[in-house]
Amino acid sequence: MAIFRSQVLVCGGTGCSSSNSAKIKEQFESKIEEMSLDKEVQVISTGCFGLCEEGPIVVVYPEGAFYNKMTVEKVDRIVEEHLYKGRLVKEYLYEDSIDEDIIKSLSEVDFYNKQKRVSLRNCGIINPEDIREYIAKDGYMALGKALTEMTPVEVIQVVKDSGIRGRGGGGFPTGVKWGFAAPNKADQKYIICNADEGDPGAFMDRSILEGDPHSVLEAMAIAGYAIGATKGYVYVRAEYPIAVKRLEIAIDQAKKEGLLGKDIFGSGFDFDVEIRLGAGAFVCGEETALIASIEGKRGMSRNKPPFPANKGLWGKPTIINNVETLSNIPQIINNGAEWFRSFGTEKSPGTKVFALGGKINNTGLVEIPMGTTLEEVIYDIGGGCPDGKQFKAVQTGGPSGGCITRDHLKTPIDFDSLVELGSMMGSGGMIVMDEDNCMVDVARFFLDFTVDESCGKCTPCREGTKRMLEILNKIVEGKGTLEDLDTLEELSETIKNTSLCGLGQTAPNPVISTLKYFRDEYEAHVTSKTCPSGVCQALLSYKITDNCRGCTKCVRVCSVDAISGKVKEVHEIDQDKCIKCGACMEACPFDAIIKK
Amino acid sequence: MKSLEELKKLRDESKKNLEMRDTNKKIRIVVGMATCGISAGARPVLQTLIEEVDKNNLNDVQVVQTGCIGICRYEPIVEVYKPGEEKVTYIFVDSRKAKRIISEHIINGNVVNEYTIGSEEKRK
Numbered sequence: 001m002a003i004f005r006s007q008v009l010v011c012g013g014t015g016c017s018s019s020n021s022a023k024i025k026e027q028f029e030s031k032i033e034e035m036s037l038d039k040e041v042q043v044i045s046t047g048c049f050g051l052c053e054e055g056p057i058v059v060v061y062p063e064g065a066f067y068n069k070m071t072v073e074k075v076d077r078i079v080e081e082h083l084y085k086g087r088l089v090k091e092y093l094y095e096d097s098i099d100e101d102i103i104k105s106l107s108e109v110d111f112y113n114k115q116k117r118v119s120l121r122n123c124g125i126i127n128p129e130d131i132r133e134y135i136a137k138d139g140y141m142a143l144g145k146a147l148t149e150m151t152p153v154e155v156i157q158v159v160k161d162s163g164i165r166g167r168g169g170g171g172f173p174t175g176v177k178w179g180f181a182a183p184n185k186a187d188q189k190y191i192i193c194n195a196d197e198g199d200p201g202a203f204m205d206r207s208i209l210e211g212d213p214h215s216v217l218e219a220m221a222i223a224g225y226a227i228g229a230t231k232g233y234v235y236v237r238a239e240y241p242i243a244v245k246r247l248e249i250a251i252d253q254a255k256k257e258g259l260l261g262k263d264i265f266g267s268g269f270d271f272d273v274e275i276r277l278g279a280g281a282f283v284c285g286e287e288t289a290l291i292a293s294i295e296g297k298r299g300m301s302r303n304k305p306p307f308p309a310n311k312g313l314w315g316k317p318t319i320i321n322n323v324e325t326l327s328n329i330p331q332i333i334n335n336g337a338e339w340f341r342s343f344g345t346e347k348s349p350g351t352k353v354f355a356l357g358g359k360i361n362n363t364g365l366v367e368i369p370m371g372t373t374l375e376e377v378i379y380d381i382g383g384g385c386p387d388g389k390q391f392k393a394v395q396t397g398g399p400s401g402g403c404i405t406r407d408h409l410k411t412p413i414d415f416d417s418l419v420e421l422g423s424m425m426g427s428g429g430m431i432v433m434d435e436d437n438c439m440v441d442v443a444r445f446f447l448d449f450t451v452d453e454s455c456g457k458c459t460p461c462r463e464g465t466k467r468m469l470e471i472l473n474k475i476v477e478g479k480g481t482l483e484d485l486d487t488l489e490e491l492s493e494t495i496k497n498t499s500l501c502g503l504g505q506t507a508p509n510p511v512i513s514t515l516k517y518f519r520d521e522y523e524a525h526v527t528s529k530t531c532p533s534g535v536c537q538a539l540l541s542y543k544i545t546d547n548c549r550g551c552t553k554c555v556r557v558c559s560v561d562a563i564s565g566k567v568k569e570v571h572e573i574d575q576d577k578c579i580k581c582g583a584c585m586e587a588c589p590f591d592a593i594i595k596k
Numbered sequence: 597m598k599s600l601e602e603l604k605k606l607r608d609e610s611k612k613n614l615e616m617r618d619t620n621k622k623i624r625i626v627v628g629m630a631t632c633g634i635s636a637g638a639r640p641v642l643q644t645l646i647e648e649v650d651k652n653n654l655n656d657v658q659v660v661q662t663g664c665i666g667i668c669r670y671e672p673i674v675e676v677y678k679p680g681e682e683k684v685t686y687i688f689v690d691s692r693k694a695k696r697i698i699s700e701h702i703i704n705g706n707v708v709n710e711y712t713i714g715s716e717e718k719r720k
Contacts, residue, residue: 005646005661009617061617132606138607141600264597265600
């Protein structure tokens with residue numbers, strides 16, 4: 001094997017890829033070749049580093065130099081200075097990573113030092129398209145250990161003892177789930193990896209598949225051994241092309257190395273994995289709908305029981321685990337249940353990955369021990385809201401969850417504490433909202449999503465959520481009444497109690513929680529017909545203040561001739577004509593136009 | 597894959613390529629690679645050091661390059677940082693000397709005094 005003196009790691013996750021990281025990698029390669037350094041320096045594409053806000057990200061080893069917001073133009077200088085002459089290009093380095101000219105190790109940077117990376121341990125460190133790099137990080141050792149040294153019962157016991165709970169949202173103990181399927185007698189059982197990550201703003205599973213696909217495959221094989229399944233499916237959405245491609249490569253390489261296929265580790269155990277692409281329906285994240293989709297039927301949920309562990313795919317016992325849950329399994333087998341329990345809380349052991357998004361400085365992927373407070377995640381890791389704006393609330397659990405307010409920022413995050421607050425862990429999306437977000441509008445946004453994604457099988461979800469959305473639309477248009485708020489609450493209760501599957505049962509959550517914590521905002525919309533945050537267009541009006549110098553710029557941009565006035569005199573907006581497009585406000589050089 | 601042993605072997609072979617990405621190593625060897633260093637022949641020195649570290653499986657040693665150290669007349673310069681010891685600066689290093697530095701200083705723990713900047717200054 002060639003020995004390199006330096007390695008350039010370029011993030012190849014979806015976030016950085018969309019901001020051109022593939023071109024950056026190419027430029028590194030061509031410049032390095034031009035400088036005849038290609039025998040000395042290796043360029044590698046990795047998975048997500050987590051700090052997507054600062055992307056595209058490039059890390060140069062052995063120094064561990066963290067270059068952020070990379071561009072193709074910056075590459076030549078880094079090759080000439082850093083790789084050729086050994087001089088770091090300081091002005092391109094991530095500000096937080098240098099301390100008086102010394103590069104801090106990545107784990108010391110604020111964004112990373114409160115994190116504990118278990119699921120993401122290889123993301124941004126290994127090349128996901130090279131099985132050797134995964135093996136070098138003890139990859140497939142857990143599968144080897146399970147197959148050669150443990151019985152299936154022992155494997156299930158370790159997973160049970162670890163206390164790991166399903167990371168996809170439900171929080172059901174994984175070991176218990178496996179224990180349901182194991183004793184069932186059947187000629188065929190199945191393992192399904194649920195990679196149908198559908199919450200708006202969530203990208204944990206995608207990043208794991210992109211950055212460390214083998215960890216998921218290894219776990220599926222372990223699960224297969226534990227319950228006696230020889231066949232696995234990864235159900236992944238077609239909107240994740242990079243994840244799908246890396247999975248395909250990973251499956252291929254694992255088969256070549258004999259880590260999937262027949263008689264693995266000479267144990268007589270066979271396991272094979274196939275990919276099934278989903279078309280991106282949110283409901284297919286629900287177990288029974290997912291199974292229907294794999295079977296080639298329309299993705300609709302059905303009544304439980306029978307549970308998939310007894311009657312799942314093609315009527316056979318099936319275990320469905322989420323990507324993040326699975327990625328923890330090999331390490332639990334390698335390090336033991338106690339090790340896993342050393343992180344997190346008593347009832348929610350381990351770590352959890354969150355996708356931080358919305359009004360937050362460090363947008364990205366973070367992994368923290370359960371029990372970390374929301375405050376630590378949002379302020380210490382996330383860096384708070386941009387532009388010094390006031391934090392208002394955070395939505396956890398996506399469209400199935402609820403919002404959590406300032407008053408509860410000290411809450412330690414775990415499965416149960418979030419449910420107590422009327423929200424839920426969900427798959428781990430965390431959308432931060434600041435003073436500029438209207439909570440009615442937020443609730444409307446999520447409900448709009450669930451209405452779109454309802455499969456239509458059961459009436460409460462199909463009709464109920466639609467009626468709720470109509471009411472919310474009425475409210476943001478300024479046509480709502482106080483009775484509407486009561487109707488919303490009543491509908492929410494009914495839909496929650498009577499829907500067939502998790503989609504409907506949780507769909508009203510954003511409305512319930514915003515009504516609970518921000519009822520005053522709803523009331524402002526219906527009684528005084530104002531939107532306190534200045535978001536709902538229909539409730540706003542543009543006004544020209546005395547700062548107006550009469551420059552007539554606004555008159556010229558107004559497409560409906562709503563502005564009138566003489567040159568060098570204060571102008572006026574005709575509210576009846578105004579369509580509230582905001583063009584005048586943008587055009588005004590004196591900030592004389594306000595939105596109220 | 598037929599046995600756990602086979603996997604372990606493959607793991608140990610594969611580890612080398614990832615060694616570099618561990619930035620918490622104890623011993624650091626720094627090679628001056630500014631224009632002065634390169635023109636004096638620092639590049640083959642760096643290459644030799646990396647090869648020797650690899651050949652001897654010195655997992656706790658990190659070889660990095662740096663810019664101009666400031667004493668260009670002594671290039672190629674190699675500095676060795678070991679925990680609990682003072683920094684040792686070797687001067688006029690070439691591939692042959694680099695091999696000796698690895699075997700005597702890094703592996704056996706004896707500073708190669710005759711190559712150090714101190715002995716050169718004394719000679720004057």
